[in-house]
Amino acid sequence: MVKISRYVLVFVAIIGFAIVLPKLYWIAFAQPIKKPFIQYSAVDHDFMIMRTGEDKGFTNTKGETFTREEYEAKLPFMYTRQLLMNQNLPDSLNGVEMDPHQISKYKSNFNLKPEDVNTPRPSLYPLFESQSGRATLEMPEDFFRINWRMEFIDAATNQINEEKSRMFSAVLYNRGFKFPATSINGIPTNLKSCDEGYLIVDSADQLFHVKMIKGKPFVRKVDLPEGLKFKTIQCVDDADKLYYAYLFSEDNHLYGLTQWDYLLERFPVDDVNPDLYEIRIWGNLLNYDVQVLGEGFTRSHIFDRDLNPVNEYAESWPVQSERKEGQIAAALFPAQLSMTDENSEYINFYCKASGSYYWIAVSLFLALVQFMIIRKRNEKPSNQILDLVIVCITGIYGFLAVNFFPNKFFK
Amino acid sequence: MWKSVIYKEWLKVRWFAIVYALLGILVVGYLFLKVQHDTTFNQTNNYWYLILFKKLNFYRSLQFIPLAGGLLVAIAQYFPETVNKRIKLTFHLPVNENKILLTMMSFGTAILLAAYLVFTLLFTGIAAFYFPTDIIAPALVSLAPWFLAGFAGYYLLALIVLEPVWKYRFLYVLTAATIIPLYFENGPAAAYQPVNLSLAVLTILLSIALLFSGYRFRKGEM
Numbered sequence: 001m002v003k004i005s006r007y008v009l010v011f012v013a014i015i016g017f018a019i020v021l022p023k024l025y026w027i028a029f030a031q032p033i034k035k036p037f038i039q040y041s042a043v044d045h046d047f048m049i050m051r052t053g054e055d056k057g058f059t060n061t062k063g064e065t066f067t068r069e070e071y072e073a074k075l076p077f078m079y080t081r082q083l084l085m086n087q088n089l090p091d092s093l094n095g096v097e098m099d100p101h102q103i104s105k106y107k108s109n110f111n112l113k114p115e116d117v118n119t120p121r122p123s124l125y126p127l128f129e130s131q132s133g134r135a136t137l138e139m140p141e142d143f144f145r146i147n148w149r150m151e152f153i154d155a156a157t158n159q160i161n162e163e164k165s166r167m168f169s170a171v172l173y174n175r176g177f178k179f180p181a182t183s184i185n186g187i188p189t190n191l192k193s194c195d196e197g198y199l200i201v202d203s204a205d206q207l208f209h210v211k212m213i214k215g216k217p218f219v220r221k222v223d224l225p226e227g228l229k230f231k232t233i234q235c236v237d238d239a240d241k242l243y244y245a246y247l248f249s250e251d252n253h254l255y256g257l258t259q260w261d262y263l264l265e266r267f268p269v270d271d272v273n274p275d276l277y278e279i280r281i282w283g284n285l286l287n288y289d290v291q292v293l294g295e296g297f298t299r300s301h302i303f304d305r306d307l308n309p310v311n312e313y314a315e316s317w318p319v320q321s322e323r324k325e326g327q328i329a330a331a332l333f334p335a336q337l338s339m340t341d342e343n344s345e346y347i348n349f350y351c352k353a354s355g356s357y358y359w360i361a362v363s364l365f366l367a368l369v370q371f372m373i374i375r376k377r378n379e380k381p382s383n384q385i386l387d388l389v390i391v392c393i394t395g396i397y398g399f400l401a402v403n404f405f406p407n408k409f410f411k
Numbered sequence: 412m413w414k415s416v417i418y419k420e421w422l423k424v425r426w427f428a429i430v431y432a433l434l435g436i437l438v439v440g441y442l443f444l445k446v447q448h449d450t451t452f453n454q455t456n457n458y459w460y461l462i463l464f465k466k467l468n469f470y471r472s473l474q475f476i477p478l479a480g481g482l483l484v485a486i487a488q489y490f491p492e493t494v495n496k497r498i499k500l501t502f503h504l505p506v507n508e509n510k511i512l513l514t515m516m517s518f519g520t521a522i523l524l525a526a527y528l529v530f531t532l533l534f535t536g537i538a539a540f541y542f543p544t545d546i547i548a549p550a551l552v553s554l555a556p557w558f559l560a561g562f563a564g565y566y567l568l569a570l571i572v573l574e575p576v577w578k579y580r581f582l583y584v585l586t587a588a589t590i591i592p593l594y595f596e597n598g599p600a601a602a603y604q605p606v607n608l609s610l611a612v613l614t615i616l617l618s619i620a621l622l623f624s625g626y627r628f629r630k631g632e633m
Contacts, residue, residue: 001509005622009570009586012617016589120601122463123545126456141456143463145545153543155456188464339596339606347556347596348605404582405623 006405007386013401014394015349018337021396022329029325035293036315040302041074042093042286047300047313048074061313077103077284096285108238108283110246114343117232117274124153125188128195130211130218137190144168146181146200168210171217178204185233185245192237199233199245199257207233209244209262222262232274238283246281248274254281254290268309269301276343295319321355331358334395363395370399383407416501416511420488420518427487431480432526439530442472443537450541462546466599470534470550474595477561480526484519485568489621493572493628512625516618519565527558549601556603559614560594566617567591574624583624590617 034053041048046060048071058071072079073088080103083089090098124143132138142152142161149169152161172179179202186198197211197218207222207230228249235245243256247264254267269290272279280291287310288303296319302310320326329336334354341350370391374384381388387407390398446469450458461467491497501511531554538547567587574580594610596602603610 001619002622002626005619005626008616009620009623012590012613012620013586015613016586016593019593020589120549120599120604122549124459124463124543126460139454139456139460143456143459145543153545155454155459158541158543188460339593340598345599345602346605347598347602349609401586404579404586406579408627 006407009405010390010398010401013404014390014397015337017397017400018333018335018394019339022333022336023338025329025332029328030320031323031325033317033320035298035317038291038298038300038313038315039075039078039282040287040289040300040311042284043074043076043090045311047311049315077107077286080104080107094286098285103285105239106283106285108236108240108281110234110236110279110281112232112234112246112248112274112279114275114277115345118344118346120346121183123184125184125186125198127152127197127210127212128190129213129215130195130197131213137192137195139190146172146179146184148179168217171219172208172210175208175219175221176206177208177219178202178206183230183233185235187235187237193239194237196235196237196244196259199235201230201233205229220262222257222264224264240283242283248272248279254279265307267301267303267307296322327356327358330354330356331362332396334359334363334393334397359395363392363398366395366399367391370402373403379407413514416514417518420515423491424484424487424519424522427483428522428526431483432529435476435480435526435530436533438472438476439533439537442470442534443541445469445472446541459542459546462542462600468553468600470554473530473534473554474557476530477523477527477558478564478591478594479561480523481561481563481565482568484522485565485572488515488519489569489572508625508629509622512622513619516566516569516621519569520562520618523561523565527561531558552601552604552607553598555607556594556610559607559610560591563594563614563617564591566614566620569621570624572624573621573628575628579624579627 034051034055037050039048039050041060044060046062048066049059049061050071051057051059058066058068060066066074069086072082076083076089076093076098080089080100084100089100092098123145125145126140126142127144128137128140141156142154142164144150144152150165150172152164152168153159154161181200181202182205183201184198185200186196195211197209199222200208200210202208205224207224209218209220209222211218231248231250233245233247236243241259244259245257247255247257249255252271252273254269254272256265256267257263258265267288267290269292272290272292276294278293280289280293282289282291286304288305288307290301290303292299292301297314297316299312299314301312304310321330331354336352336354338350338352339347341348367388370384370388371381374381384407387402390402392398394401446458449469453461458467462469492501531551534554535547535551538550564587567583567590571580571583571587574583
């Protein structure tokens with residue numbers, strides 16, 4: 001029993017060291033990775049790249065360099081106000097009038113990080129009044145959930161509003177909603193231009209648009225292609241009122257759900273995986289720019305407003321594990337454990353195995369050192385075999401752990 | 412004789428346990444006093460909104476209370492045993508030494524469990540007046556690792572206090588310093604959902620840790 005307690009302690013210590021040692025190593029030796037900032041120039045029909053660090057400057061894909069003023073002049077949709085101030089905004093571009101109001105109306109910025117998707121989601125949401133007749137939205141007194149029915153809970157009394165719950169549940173039921181909801185997606189804040197309610201997926205993977213108009217339920221089922229399931233649905237509040245939401249399917253495709261006619265428009269781009277990559281969708285008067293940013297790469301896909309492909313560009317750079325400090329870490333540590341992950345807000349044991357085999361040499365060397373320690377203490381190596389095996393497998397973590405909890409058992 | 416052993420443990424920890432339980436109850440009370448105050452000064456729907464969408468942890472004041480209890484009970488229970496090496500008297504009883512240590516550990520665990528149960532029931536009961544289960548359940552998921560940290564802190568401190576050699580005590584403290592933060596990572600409500608079970612297993616494993624230093628103590632390791 002005592003021996004078991006020692007191995008339990010060794011095991012727990014290995015977990016602790018496998019978390020703390022890599023963390024300390026990266027605090028000491030991590031270097032920032034300078035990622036290029038890529039935007040599409042409708043003036044040059046080329047990508048403009050802003051770099052920081054050693055290659056600091058403004059360039060394009062052909063390697064030409066620009067001053068800041070030249071760079072901004074090639075991106076009139078991004079730097080509209082600066083160009084207006086400098087009186088440099090062109091009158092028209094590609095045959096389209098450059099009216100500042102129109103530019104502003106068609107400008108949209110959407111940004112989604114994996115941690116926004118992989119996060120605990122609340123099960124209560126506020127349902128705003130979509131047509132209150134007021135200029136600003138007001139936070140409702142109650143919050144809804146959709147389990148075996150749609151229930152509104154009044155915050156002040158913490159009681160269910162039966163009448164409202166029955167009314168909304170009945171309409172959902174009559175429209176073919178299969179309770180409970182599996183995901184509720186909206187913009188749960190009153191800091192938006194207007195309210196469009198929620199896009200709700202039911203237990204049969206059907207998609208419904210639900211909102212409240214003058215206190216009454218509005219429920220509209222959205223026609224989906226057979227078998228289409230979504231990883232995440234992100235509602236947007238763009239000034240052009242083109243889409244209710246961007247929808248990311250299980251097979252990593254991107255869709256936009258149009259307002260009013262509920263058409264599901266697919267962006268012709270593959271491998272848009274919101275679980276792993278940061279996704280940016282920038283719209284302007286002429287184009288959509290879908291950017292996919294992963295560890296060590298960025299891809300930019302340009303479409304016209306009808307979603308026809310116009311241009312694309314990709315760039316990659318060495319990731320941390322491929323750089324010198326990453327290779328040293330891979331040799332020192334057989335694996336790196338962490339309770340957090342940059343792609344998730346959930347706490348868990350996240351393990352990254354070493355991408356190199358040098359750690360085996362380091363572990364064998366440490367096992368040899370351990371063997372010499374055992375000899376020096378005049379202990380029988382046969383009693384210490386398990387310790388040596390632990391050091392061989394877990395390297396520096398095991399080496400520290402077996403020495404922190406000495407293997408001295410008396411007869 | 413087991414009754415006497417348990418009675419001895421009770422004599423050691425009773426005042427610490429009672430005062431700790433009262434303090435813990437006061438903290439839970441304070442927590443909801445603050446909820447009452449905040450919902451009076453903000454509207455309740457806005458307060459719910461902050462909890463649901465702005466990561467407001469209304470139960471944050473409880474964070475280190477379980478750990479404090481674990482450390483307190485460990486000190487109350489094991490520190491007197493190391494003064495003049497009194498625990499050696501216990502080891503001279505005609506019963507298995509590991510069994511005695513495990514009984515002591517189980518007693519401490521039971522005391523902590525009782526206190527934590529009181530806190531949790533009180534928390535859940537009062538919370539039910541203010542919030543629906545949709546807010547209480549994620550809060551309990553977030554509270555779970557803090558309570559587990561209380562047990563882990565108790566087991567690790569018992570290990571450290573019973574260790575006879577100062578050098579190893581220091582090394583155990585270092586090890587404990589790598590383990591305890593695992594229970595206190597920052598995250599939104601219910602972020603610990605995927606890992607709570609693994610942490611519970613880890614904590615249960617730690618419960619037999621004191622057998623190791625107890626063994627070294629009774630064998631007179633120097």
